Amino acid sequence: MTKLFATTALVAALALPAYAVQPAEGETLAENQTYTFWLLDAIKSLDPAKNTDVEGSDVLRSLFEGLMNEDARGAMIPGVAESYDISDDKLTYTFHLRDAKWSNGDPVTAGDFVYAWRRVVNPETASEYAWFIELMNVVNATEIVKGELAPEELGIKAIDDRTLEVTLTTPTPYFVKTLSHPTTFPVPQQVIEAEGDAWTQPGKLVGNGAFTLASHNLGVDITLTKNPGYWDADNVLMETVRGVTVNDNNVALTRYQAGELDRVQIPAGQYPRLKEEYPDEAVSIPYACSYAYVYNLSDKGPEALKDVRVRKALSLALNRDIIVNNVLQGGQKPATTWTHWAIEGFEQPETELATLSQEEKTARAKELLTEAGYGPDNPVEVTLQYNTDESHKKLAIAAQQFWKPLGVNVTLNNVEWKVHTDRMQNQDFDIARYAWCGDYNEASTFLDWFRTDGYNSGKWSNAEYDKLMADSKTADDTTPLYTRAEEILAEEVPAAFVYHYAKVDMINPHIKGLPTENVLNTWYAKDLYRLAD
Template identity: 80%
Template sequence: MSKLFTTTALLAALTLPAQAVQPAAGETLADSQTYTYWLLDAIKTLDPAKNTDVEGSDVLRQVFEGLMNEGPTGAMVPGVAESHTESDDGLTYTFTLRDARWSNGDPVTAQDFVYAWQRVVNPETASEYAWFLELMNVQNATQIIAGDLPPDQLGVRAVDDRTLEVRLTARTPYFLKTLSHATTFPVPQKVVEQHSDAWTQPGNLVGNGAFTLQSHNLGVDITVVKNPEYWDAANVVMQTVRGVTVNDNNIALTRYLAGELDRVQIPAGQYPRLSGDYPDQAVSIPYACSYAYVFNVSDKGPEALKDVRVRQALSLGLNRDIIVDQVLQGGQKPAYSWTHWAIEGFQAPDTEIAAMTQEQRTEKARALLTEAGYGPDKPLALTLQYNTDENHKKLAIAAQQFWKPLGVNITLNNVEWKVHTDRMQNQDFDMARYAWCADYNEASTFLDWFRTEGYNSGKWSNAEYDKLMAESKTAADTAPLYKRAEEILAQEVPAVFVYHYAKVDMLNPAVKGVPTENVTNAWYAKDFYRVAD
């Protein structure tokens, strides 16, 4: 017996794209339906199996489409799957695919999903996000990633061209929320095999999204144009979407004010002024990302950081209130947990550090460093690495100043994004600026990061933490498990949690349909339209 999920609400969601792009009363569509937005860094890859970046996911969401999409408020709505059923035990999901086509005219089939998911877990692909299918609890994902089973043993099969079956190892309440993630997108097998690593290049890439790749000048710009083969192309108004890479946020703002960009991040400290000058353009909304300084506690990391007292002291000594109130000034909140406060159902624990004044934190930090053998007479020397961005630089300088009176001498090391991530993945750093943005709207998207086998660039490991996260995969009530996991993070301090993001942008009011109520900030240009000035 299965539970059919073609409910009235879900059926209504099938018409969402058409509804989302209808001009309101009094609005007139602009002659040129274009959207140009700011990118801080180059898009490293357009391969869904190999992308790890938020910016890459934004583009992949336009040129590919998964089983599900996210609606304007973050609720899951149908993508390629027009309906699905769930077995009574919650271990088998069966998806019925709509009549969709690739941009070359070929039909999108269930086998395209099977091939894509098997490719992700295949060790030969070297996907940095292979663990995502483990997190989804897809049957045999763990064994395949470890090399103990072949990829064709993954719990996913094509019943026929239009029917996809997914088998899980445990009931997974957040499973449907994972299906809008780029790692789960289908890919065209014959194109991948024909072009190998070059399959994502302009002229080669074949997608099933509302847009197709027109050009990609690495580190300069990327342009996608409307895909006439998309199943809902009749309801897509936007014709061209272009991302422009500008490494200097202040220069990017200048280009926005000159009319060259439609959306740009507001540089740290400028939101109060810009919201006063441009009240219809400056926006600040909760954004499910958390900013941290990750400690390298691996064998390759500094000996000092293996001492929990040192890690606790560095966390205590960082004045988060100054960072959010005086440096950022955009509606961000101090972070004393890894999970963003706006994540659905999350209950933050009552931690000692959150209840203290900054004076009390600083006093305790000094005492802990003294216990550990450090202080003004025996300074602790560490390097803090961050990727190129004026905001990251400002925060790193602030951290350097907060820690200096404690007898901690911080050397700042600014590197480009690719170098930064490569060094983190290879544990070639002391402390590194990092941020994690939710892959779906549930606390495990943050907490799984610190599992021993998680992304976990600093290689911190805690047996109780791992056990809690394992138990959470089958627990009826995950809240107490997540709460305890956050308590362990607060005690062990594998990273200094700095602040919880807000999306602080300048947004051209002529562009309509941009979601401002989805904490994951997932956007789909197929739902955008531009009105005449």
């Protein structure tokens, strides 16, 4: 076996904790080390096997720790794994674990990872992210998720308490990149078996992260406090981290300006003004998330959307330049693909969306709807559903206006996040606002979403697309496969891709350690510290 380290950063990390928080020379730390950030919606679950939300992942990365973490640029660095070996055929990874402890004092063992991963793929858990272990290409994951094999057949085993072995079905270049995702985090078997679903409650949750759960008032706030038993606790400066739920982004901005929040998303259209007024606080950086209007193509979906000409017309008619330049105004980019433009190694194909002017796209949209038998005299009737947020509302109104001249009558339906996601998972919608944020920095993190057995809330299915994504798992060069996959999405239009995100925030200049060069925007509370006023 060849001895490997994840990155040169990992080599340095083994010598000394170079990735730990290091205030710059001349910086004076505040006595009160607290960080308060904004949450748009309630965190649905603190169970790593059941979380599906970006906000939930942000919190879980402080309560738990996986085999690997990410540094400020997104490179993989040690988490619970101090190092790992890869077999010559690149199918077997052997991880060597550090001396880490759970927050109740028990040791973190290789068996905790085995239990956690088996639990994710076990159909009885009903994990919405079971597919993530499949795309990692762990042996037997797909068969277990389908109920064809027992969870014990998963390609992960504990050689001893400090040695974990994972076997893959095929060499997977991005495998290590997946190991900072909460789905792969260890969980405490004894606590879960003793407490059942209540194990994530304050006072019961046992984690292995740099912080512990002090309180969680669903839809109100969540508070974490420093874990003195964390293996690197000496290098953690932040003492208290608090997330506050505010459904109205404008209200959240007001609370930021009143000093109640240290970080908040800038409402649509306000970045230029705030950047001018607060140049040291308003930031916009690329963020690997894509915003789309997903079409329900299941049997429950509207008949009109079964016609690809209607789907394509709706997509072409969206004036993305107006959306990003006039409505959002925060450095976002029009989306002509599902994969975010900043993903490492991704090449965008030439499509109608990418090459035609908006005038040409609108004319083509009218032609397509006419061909499909629709127009002002026979309008398409659809409902556009979105979750509560002023930006989503503005974009939905804009879409409604872009589509109306074509002969498309759109009813807008605003619901809370949990209701929104539940309806999407059950295909109880016509068109739904959705966004996908990359789980790792490679195009498949986006493209796997549309596999027939992927997350794929609209239930679109295409055999060629599925084969491309399957073939990409073993391909030496994935670029032509990913390009063709995006071309199929452009031809079949299972969703109207709207824009690629930028992370547009107001950040208290006294808060240091938040990443600005990681396109996934993965942040860890253990890396943060607060400067004195």
